[in-house]
Amino acid sequence: xxxxxxxxxxxxxxxxxxxxxxxxxxxxxxxxxxxxxxxxxxxxxxxxxxxxxxxxxxxxxxxxxxxxxxxxxxxxxxxxxxxxxxxxxxxxxxxxxxxxxxxxxxxxxxxxxxxxxxxxxxxxxxxxxxxxxxxxxxxxxxxxxxxxxxxxxxxxxxxxxxxxxxxxxxxxxxxxxxxxxxxxxxxxxxxxxxxxxxxxxxxxxxxxxxxxxxxxxxxxxxxxxxxxxxxxxxxxxxxxxxxxxxxxxxxxxxxxxxxxxxxxxxxxx
Amino acid sequence: xxxxxxxxxxxxxxxxxxxxxxxxxxxxxxxxxxxxxxxxxxxxxxxxxxxxxxxxxxxxxxxxxxxxxxxxxxxxxxxxxxxxxxxxxxxxxxxxxxxxxxxxxxxxxxxxxxxxxxxxxxxxxxxxxxxxxxxxxxxxxxxxxxxxxxxxxxxxxxxxxxxxxxxxxxxxxxxxxxxxxxxxxxxxxxxxxxxxxxxxxxxxxxxxxxxxxxxxxxxxxxxxxxxxxxxxxxxxxxxxxxxxxxxxxxxxxxx
Numbered sequence: 172x173x174x175x176x177x178x179x180x181x182x183x184x185x186x187x188x189x190x191x192x193x194x195x196x197x198x199x200x201x202x203x204x205x206x207x208x209x210x211x212x213x214x215x216x217x218x219x220x221x222x223x224x225x226x227x228x229x230x231x232x233x234x235x236x237x238x239x240x241x242x243x244x245x246x247x248x249x250x251x252x253x254x255x256x257x258x259x260x261x262x263x264x265x266x267x268x269x270x271x272x273x274x275x276x277x278x279x280x281x282x283x284x285x286x287x288x289x290x291x292x293x294x295x296x297x298x299x300x301x302x303x304x305x306x307x308x309x310x311x312x313x314x315x316x317x318x319x320x321x322x323x324x325x326x327x328x329x330x331x332x333x334x335x336x337x338x339x340x341x342x343x344x345x346x347x348x349x350x351x352x353x354x355x356x357x358x359x360x361x362x363x364x365x366x367x368x369x370x371x372x373x374x375x376x377x378x379x380x381x382x383x384x385x386x387x388x389x390x391x392x393x394x395x396x397x398x399x400x401x402x403x404x405x406x407x408x409x410x411x412x413x414x415x416x417x418x419x420x421x422x423x424x425x426x427x428x429x430x431x432x433x434x435x436x437x438x439x440x
Numbered sequence: 441x442x443x444x445x446x447x448x449x450x451x452x453x454x455x456x457x458x459x460x461x462x463x464x465x466x467x468x469x470x471x472x473x474x475x476x477x478x479x480x481x482x483x484x485x486x487x488x489x490x491x492x493x494x495x496x497x498x499x500x501x502x503x504x505x506x507x508x509x510x511x512x513x514x515x516x517x518x519x520x521x522x523x524x525x526x527x528x529x530x531x532x533x534x535x536x537x538x539x540x541x542x543x544x545x546x547x548x549x550x551x552x553x554x555x556x557x558x559x560x561x562x563x564x565x566x567x568x569x570x571x572x573x574x575x576x577x578x579x580x581x582x583x584x585x586x587x588x589x590x591x592x593x594x595x596x597x598x599x600x601x602x603x604x605x606x607x608x609x610x611x612x613x614x615x616x617x618x619x620x621x622x623x624x625x626x627x628x629x630x631x632x633x634x635x636x637x638x639x640x641x642x643x644x645x646x647x648x649x650x651x652x653x654x655x656x657x658x659x660x661x662x663x664x665x666x667x668x669x670x671x672x673x674x675x676x677x678x679x680x681x682x683x684x685x686x687x688x689x690x691x692x693x694x695x
Contacts, residue, residue, distance in 0.1 A: 222542075225539075247539055251535065255528060417535070
């Protein structure tokens with residue numbers, strides 16, 4: 172059936188359409204560096220989306236939980252075997268992604284007789300010094316990008332662009348700045364995704380609204396208050412101040428409450 | 441999902457505990473007095489810092505009290521080459537388990553992991569090239585208390601209810617620990633952290649007095665034993681700067 176080249180190209184194209192549709196309702200993921208370390212934030216409905224991979228590596232994901240779980244195990248396996256056989260410093264995000272993860276995801280994507288991975292991955296790596304932090308994002312087709320200040324995952328690259336533009340304008344130094352900027356960027360992304368979904372379904376209300384790109388904090392926080400009623404905030408930090416080798420820790424609700432605007436914190440649970 | 445790191449290593453061709461015969465007259469590096477006892481707030485684990493091969497002192501800065509994770513410590517006596525490898529496997533196994541399963545491996549699971557390594561190491565131990573008799577101590581969150589276990593070279597696991605010792609200098613201090621714990625002013629489990637530190641320094645100094653393979657305190661070189669405390673909040677190492685004044689005031693004899 173796919174022996175003719177153009178049919179294979181067509182099949183891969185169909186796959187793209189299929190995969191794009193799988194992410195429309197997924198929660199975006201935001202990663203931001205600050206003086207304290209790297210902050211990852213998302214909102215989820217129960218299934219966690221942020222994980223520890225190695226001493227200085229954290230993972231954020233979007234997509235099918237079972238696929239994410241499979242790739243997470245692959246990453247953990249590669250990282251720990253490498254850390255044992257060589258050393259912790261030889262376990263780098265760039266090597267894991269370029270020689271491990273990305274080729275596997277690309278292969279699954281192009282093997283049209285098999286199921287692709289329904290995932291987008293963000294790998295954050297805490298540098299030995301501030302300013303040396305890095306992010307790697309991998310798309311469902313295996314293409315990856317490297318970033319240094321911030322990185323995002325969202326349903327479409329258009330939404331990702333909007334979130335990145337928003338983050339570019341923020342000045343982030345402290346952890347508080349990072350939490351605020353990250354959660355607002357999350358709102359920018361989730362809001363854009365929901366609007367795209369509504370437009371797709373042809374809601375009149377959505378079409379008449381002329382201002383699709385809201386960036387003022389008040390509107391974003393109001394939007395977040397509504398989201399928090401149905402989802403929980405998930406937040407993790409690769410903490411530069413932690414003395415032991417493993418830098419990853421989850422930021423609890425109590426800690427988050429002290430860093431978010433007062434009017435938002437009561438709705439956190 | 442097994443999440444067994446040791447199994448994963450073996451699947452990748454890693455072999456542990458290969459028996460090999462030492463050549464005639466070849467002296468192996470070994471290392472030496474380790475001890476652990478329960479004090480008021482948890483468990484103290486200490487070890488001297490000497491590694492020897494026959495009559496030769498190989499090294500005087502060996503770290504035999506190894507922090508495996510935030511709440512457990514393995515102290516090693518025997519062949520350091522094998523012991524360090526065991527420590528590396530355990531460290532990675534516990535990390536791997538925690539990160540894959542999103543929960544800590546239970547204290548019992550950790551003990552079992554060490555037993556398994558020792559059991560696999562039996563051929564090497566009996567061949568004479570890889571005998572290790574460690575002490576494993578850690579905080580057991582299920583029972584909310586710090587515990588001590590010691591092992592023989594075949595992997596048998598024993599709980600040290602009050603204390604445990606291992607290594608060539610251990611016969612000397614085993615008697616002292618029994619005496620102090622039974623007829624001392626107060627049992628070891630009632631003494632403070634500072635008193636426990638002084639006891640550990642005195643015990644290791646005594647071991648060094650009678651065992652040439654145990655290094656005591658070398659004040660000229662600023663070499664002090666390794667002393668770690670395990671409590672509910674984790675493992676803590678006592679810095680030399682804290683050991684120095686205690687040693688001078690309460691351990692060394694000013695005659």
